[in-house]
Amino acid sequence: MPAEEILISQARIESRLPELAAEINEALPEGPVHVVMILKGAIVFGVDLARALGRNTTLGFLSASSYGAGMKSKGRVEIDARHLGEVEGRNVLLIDDILDTGHTFSKTIDILRDKRPASLRTCVLMDKPERREVDIHADHVGFAIENHFVVGYGLDCDEAYRTLPDIRIYAPE
Numbered sequence: 233m234p235a236e237e238i239l240i241s242q243a244r245i246e247s248r249l250p251e252l253a254a255e256i257n258e259a260l261p262e263g264p265v266h267v268v269m270i271l272k273g274a275i276v277f278g279v280d281l282a283r284a285l286g287r288n289t290t291l292g293f294l295s296a297s298s299y300g301a302g303m304k305s306k307g308r309v310e311i312d313a314r315h316l317g318e319v320e321g322r323n324v325l326l327i328d329d330i331l332d333t334g335h336t337f338s339k340t341i342d343i344l345r346d347k348r349p350a351s352l353r354t355c356v357l358m359d360k361p362e363r364r365e366v367d368i369h370a371d372h373v374g375f376a377i378e379n380h381f382v383v384g385y386g387l388d389c390d391e392a393y394r395t396l397p398d399i400r401i402y403a404p405e
């Protein structure tokens with residue numbers, strides 16, 4: 233199988249989740265939180281993290297599509313916000329699985345800020361800082377990683393591997 237090498241084990245993910253939740257709870261104002269996940273990659277991590285917060289949470293979703301030559305986003309990102317939910321005046325936590333070039337996260341943050349939340353915190357499971365094309369960071373980062381193509385725990389290759397319990401390096405045979 234082309235995704236055998238485990239980069240981040242299930243045990244490491246499980247022990248990082250409560251640490252991240254504690255960091256975020258400390259940074260967020262008290263009270264309910266609207267948790268926004270970017271489909272589809274953030275779903276697995278986002279639900280686990282939302283539960284680890286142990287707060288009154290509501291869920292919202294954004295869907296991002298990238299356009300341009302080549303496989304990945306070249307800066308043209310279109311966001312579908314039909315399932316975002318109410319943001320104005322609320323404490324919002326934006327969650328994604330991976331921060332790569334930064335185009336998706338940057339566009340998403342702009343859209344959320346335009347809707348005037350009471351506060352906005354951002355969290356990504358993984359950060360690949362060396363790939364960045366936009367000057368942006370996440371407030372909370374699960375793991376900083378090198379420039380590997382990773383799958384599992386929400387991340388896919390052609391829609392496969394999203395439900396693996398750990399994060400693996402994808403290496404085609």
Ligand code: PRP
Pocket residue numbers: 270271272273274296298304305328329330331332333334335336337387388
């Ligand atoms: C991935 C990932 C991030 C985005 C990061 O989504 O989930 O949302 O790319 O890339 P960027 O920082 O270069 O913009 P993808 O387009 O693969 O969709 P998916 O989440 O549905 O797998």
